[in-house]
Amino acid sequence: MSSGMPNNPYSSGPLQNAPMSGMGPTVPNYLVQSILVTICCCIPFGIVAIVYAAQVNSKAAVGDFEGARTSSNNAKKWCWIALITGIVLNILGTVVQFLIVGAAAVQQQGMNGM
């Protein structure tokens, strides 16, 4: 593992001290979470999370646990971004739909009154 990045915020996680068991520390890859968030929230940010998540195992397999942790954290971050954007956009979309339906109803009433 490289020690050239003393200020790397990802290098001082609790996994740093995880016991080395043959294959090194296990890094969560968040792949399942990424796919679920992509399927359920339909936001392209989920694709970013999937790509980062898939990188985790590749990097861990060649011993780059530093990089694996970075990808893992990125995958987690993009999962949350995708989830929150999905929920916010859905609420916004529903509000806009209600406004359009309401405006159409008001217009209809006005026309009926004439």
Next chain:
Amino acid sequence: MPRVKIVLVACATIVLSVAALALVSAFPPSQFNFYPKCMMYQWTGLHCPGCGGTRAVHELSQGRFQEAIRMNALVILLLPILVATLVWQYFAHGGKKPFFQLVTGPKSAWALAFLVIGFGVLRNIPVEPFTWIAPISQTQTQMQTQTQTGSQTKQ
């Protein structure tokens, strides 16, 4: 993890899943529009990997397996495995080996990633073999039922 929390989370998950399934089963998503919409389809007109998923679950709840696959094969085939994996990840603490591991290494991780992304890309190609994995749009279903009723009245 304390045992009480595990039991609480398990109960909440089961209750919410059953409630959601009952809701989707009772109210066809193609007729009721209180379901969350796919924002990607709303804004870009492109089908995302999850588009048609709610309709697929509804079809499956009515026992129409073929129609369910037709709406969204990925949701029907992959989603149960993903949810099972996630549940196992949550409950299997203390280094217990899972009975089934979805991702064992880099190859399976990339395969799974490309399966989902590829499915999302391919279903947007408007040519015959790829349109089979795209969900049938509402206007299409309406037209189909119209032609069906039309041919029935002719007979």
